[in-house]
Amino acid sequence: MQLLIVTFNLRGVSDSDYRRSCEEEAPAFASVPGLVSKSWLADEATNTYGGVYSFADQRSMDTYVQSDLFKAIVDDPTVVNLKTRTFDILEGPSRITRAVGDPAVPSP
Secondary structure (H helix, E strand, C coil): CEEECCCCCCCCCCCCHHHHHHHHHHHHHHHCCEEEEEEEEEEEECCEEEEEEEEEEECHHHHHHHHHHHHHHHHCCCEEEEEEEEECCCCCHHHHHHCCCCCCCCCH
């Protein structure tokens, strides 16, 4: 499994407006092939937002990063200072601490 962490600052958008748009956009992310989960991040005090994405494999993550959905975030004029970071997930210990589920089993 692969982990993608995306962080950014907002420009010209309030925290409450951003949170509302996240609710509207969540279904589009739920249908991303190979996406196991996405946690949405928000820290209004530091104007830091983003997401932590778990992907079933490297190919799924790479496909998402090349997708129109991800490009829309990169090109959004209200999103500034976007940073990405990727990691391999250590599946053995992550399963013990319940961080990694079975990507073949959809969430309820």
